[in-house]
Amino acid sequence: MSNSKTNNLRLALLVILVAAIFAPTMVQAKDYTLGVKAGDWVKYGQITVTWTGNGTEPSYITDAKKLDWVRTDVLSVAGTTASMNVTAHYNNGTQTFQSSDVDVQSSGSAGMYLVASNLTAGDPLSPQTPETTINQTVARPYAGANRNVNIIDSKSSYQGYPSEYKIYWDQNTGIMVEMYTNQTDLTDPSAYEEVSIKATETNLWSANALDFIQNNLIYIIAGIAIIIVIVAATIALRRRKPPSPQQPLPPPPSTPPPPPS
Secondary structure, three states: OHHHHHHHHHHHHHHHHHHHHHHHHHHHOOOOOOOOOOOOEEEEOEEEEEEEOOOOOOHHHHHHOOEEEEEEEEEEEEOOEEEEEEEEEEOOOOEEEEEEEEEOOOOHHHOOOEOOOOOOOOOEOOOOOOOOEOOEEEEEEEOOEEEEEEEEEEEEEEOOEEEEEEEEEEOOOOEEEEEEEEEEEOOEEEEEEEEEEEOOEEOOOOOOHHHHHHHOHHHHHHHHHHHHHHHHHHHHHHHHOOOOOOOOOOOOOOOOOOOOO
């Protein structure tokens, strides 16, 4: 009897121990699913490329400065994989194309343009990359609307050369909406390059007029102020301008004499 109670107690303690070990894993378990469909697209029309150094600017930086816009199109989806095409349009009218398949279950930041939907701060980018987690989830304006976005902010070093990158993904769809990189030029340690791109158009959500006003309020107020100043200055100039002298009226025509009787 006593042995039975002891065994039951040991079993209960074992169950509690196992639950304690695996509970974090069970709580953190998450479905990594696509938030996009075939036909979805995002256009990145805000692109900045700079290179700072004393030497000769690398040719790939010179070429990147000629970018007009970049567009990502979802061609098809199957399970957790999306087939995507990236179009780079240059200011001379030429274009380049690059296609790839992104599996949100395994790609992690390697997918860059797409991760799983509805991730939150602390979540790994994918089950296969548990070391890379979302730093924070914040609201930011993109393509005419305020969106909740997941951010990866990472700093690293390669052979002593520091680098930094920030990537922003729309939380609801998983599509990338902004990227910033700052890294040392490996051929010239005294030089560094910065690249940033930001989404300006998409068919994944509609532009919100109220969000647009809120996000651009300072520019709207500045524009109204400029118009008021121009109108006020015009009125003041008109008031200060002396009136034009009036021309004398021509004399009335003389009455012809009556004809002789």
